[in-house]
Amino acid sequence: MTTTNEAQPRGPAEFERRLAESDAAVAAFDEEQPSLLQRFRHFLHAHPTVVPFLVLVLGIALFASLVGGRFFHPFNMSLILQQVTIIGVLGIAQTLIILTAGIDLSVGAIMILSSVVMGRLAVYVGLPVEIAFLIGLVVGLACGMLNGLLVTRLKLPPFIVTLGTWSIFGALNLWYSASATIRQQEIAATAPFLQWTGTALQFGAARLTYGSILMIVLAALVWYLLNRTAFGRHVYATGDDPEAARLAGIDTGRTLLAVYAIAGALCAVAGWVLIGRVGAVSPLSGQTANLDSITAVVIGGTSLFGGRGSIVGTLVGALIVGVFRNGLALSGVDVLWQEFAVGVLIIVAVAIDQWLRKVAQ
Amino acid sequence: MSETPVLEARSLVKRYGRVVALDHADFELRRNEILAVIGDNGAGKSTLIKALAGAVKPDAGEILLDGQPVQFRSPMDARDAGIETVFQNLALSPALSIADNMFLGRERKRKDILxxxxxxLDRKTMRDEARQRLSELGLMTIQNIGQLVETLSGGQRQGVAIARAAAFGSKLVIMDEPTAALGVKESRKVLELMLDVKRRGLPIVLISHNMPHVFEVADRIHIHRLGRRIAVINPKDYSMSDAVAIMTGAMRPPEAMAA
Incomplete structure (x- = not known):
């Protein structure tokens, strides 16, 4: 009934025997000397922050030669740093989100809502300023958690979720603030702590604000989180390939939720920095912050497809935008050309990202 | 067999609506063997494997690991019990390094206060251990443990995934179509890796459609048909065409082995 064969030959099949004669190198790589361009491309692929760094150095060189000493003046240099601080802090939050292949359109709205909560609770409700500040942080955290829950539990695309919450947080902000600004003098009188981020260490003509120092400290903390802890590895893996990450044993839902929550809290800190920069609490300030934070992240070399990028890149990206705006303004160029330049930078940055990705294929 | 099987399943049932994917299926993996699981598309072999790997919860039946009944609620449970799976998509993260991937989801922290x-993270220990595991399997043609996985060839990636499973699997390794996406040379390397892993004392469950590969490395072949184990054959006693005939119903399974 069953046909019993002669002992089945074990080992390589006939067609595989000739492999012994074949080239012994397994999966030999192309031995051709790669061209200079190819090697440059591989180098950039392995070190993605080099490109933004080069652009920053080139931008500084360009404007130094165009504008001269006024651009390099310590006061101007420190002014650029102050101008990028808010976007820098929001950019740190945005980087976390974009690393998971998400996007957060509500960062600016969370920032303003948190600043309004801090301001009104401290100035009008009369809570101790530290308590008002903490409640503001919790509001930011809760907003981020809401985004995270909608993304992970309802499985909605982050773009849609944050487009919706952007409107929701914006409306809550107008309702709670009654569209009224809390004036600088009122805050100075009752809650000067909220303006602390705008105070500065003076080095000659240069002003280093505590807000800028805070931005650098936050960047260092998030860098540590991303590069030296298991959570950070999980963020990259989740953004790179969520299915692979899940099969490798990562709780991708919890990782995403944590990312959105941390980003929300960082936005609240950005709200504190905003109060320091503006002096007052205005429900209408920081209108362009959403898109500016995405600009900084993208110019900083972080990929919108997730899994690739760095915090350092984002800070450099924010500085690039700051240097170009400031340099063009000092050159006497109309504001509209500043916008034009930023647009070109974004497109060039994404084009470079795409070009580098092809190395991997 | 007096020895307890490493992994045993008795009468597993799994229904999806009116479709019966597993119909009182049995399974047995012995020590120091490579057991191939073959079956036509839709025979229920992936449901069987998912049940063994904890990705699917059977409606009825029991699974015994080393003779002890176990219940897996997630792939993590199975992994914690010592069952490692090399998935067809490998579950590697291309943008991370080889070392990061080896320890993905079970990173080592430093033992000090920090x-x-x-x-x-204790990055040095992880790198050293990853390098050691890869050299044990003769895979250290990969020069740099910090190299990103996306820069590796298909065979090298498979090698990293197998090394990871072999490093953490204490009881057995399940491999789902490990040679399906590979060329002739790289397939050969992966088959040698499997024999190497077996020599180190880890039994392997191999799911494959590639009969030459199955007949070359398997000690026994579990044939799945219509949701159940229809036969277990010794590849030395049967030809590939017999196996295919039993699998597709063209030939009656050998009586003694009928389940």
Whole structure:
């Protein structure tokens, strides 16, 4: 009934025997000397922050030669740093989100809502300023958690979720603030702590604000989180390939939720920095912050497809935008050309990202 | 067999609506063997494997690991019990390094205060261990343990995934179509890796459609048909065409082995 064969030959099949004669190198790589361009491309692929760094150095060189000493003046240099601080802090939050292949359109709205909560609770409700500040942080955290829950539990695309919450947080902000600004003098009188981020260490003509120092400290903390802890590895893996990450044993839902929550809290800190920069609490300030934070992240070399990028890149990206705006303004160029330049930078940055990705294929 | 099987399943049932994917299926993996699981598309072999790997919860039946009944609620449970799976998509993260991938989801923290309270990773230990595991399997043609996985060839990636499973699997390794996406040379390397892993004392469950590969490395072949184990054959006693005939119903399974 069953046909019993002669002992089945074990080992390589006939067609595989000739492999012994074949080239012994397994999966030999192309031995051709790669061209200079190819090697440059591989180098950039392995070190993605080099490109933004080069652009920053080139931008500084360009404007130094165009504008001269006024651009390099310590006061101007420190002014650029102050101008990028808010976007820098929001950019740190945005980087976390974009690393998971998400996007957060509500960062600016969370920032303003948190600043309004801090301001009104401290100035009008009369809570101790530290308590008002903490409640503001919790509001930011809760907003981020809401985004995270909608993304992970309802499985909605982050773009849609944050487009919706952007409107929701914006409306809550107008309702709670009654569209009224809390004036600088009122805050100075009752809650000067909220303006602390705008105070500065003076080095000659240069002003280093505590807000800028805070931005650098936050960047260092998030860098540590991303590069030296298991959570950070999980963020990259989740953004790179969520299915692979899940099969490798990562709780991708919890990782995403944590990312959105941390980003929300960082936005609240950005709200504190905003109060320091503006002096007052205005429900209408920081209108362009959403898109500016995405600009900084993208110019900083972080990929919108997730899994690739760095915090350092984002800070450099924010500085690039700051240097170009400031340099063009000092050159006497109309504001509209500043916008034009930023647009070109974004497109060039994404084009470079795409070009580098092809190395991997 | 007097020895307890490493992994045993008795009468597993799994229904999806009116479709019966597993119809009182049995399974047995012995020590020091490579057991191939073959079956036509839709025979229920992936449901069987998912049940064994914890990805699917059977409606009825029991699974015994080393003779002890176990219940897996997730792939993590199975992994914690010592069952490692090399998935067809490998579950590697291309943008991370080889070392990061080897320890993905079970990173080592430093044993000092920084590790305990700040979660500082012990990157040196992880790199050293990853390098050691890869050289044990003769895979250290990969020069740099910090190399990103996306720069590796298909065979090298398979090698990293197998090394990871072999490093953490204490009981057995399940491999789902490990040679399906590979060329002739790289397939050969992966088959040798499997024999190597077996020599180190880890039994392997191999799911494959590639009959030459199955007949070359398997000690026994579990043939799945219509949701159940229809036969277990010794590849030395049967030809590939017999196996295919039993699998597709063209030939009656050998009586003694009928389940």
């Amino acid at each position: 590790g305990r309270y700040l979660g500082l």
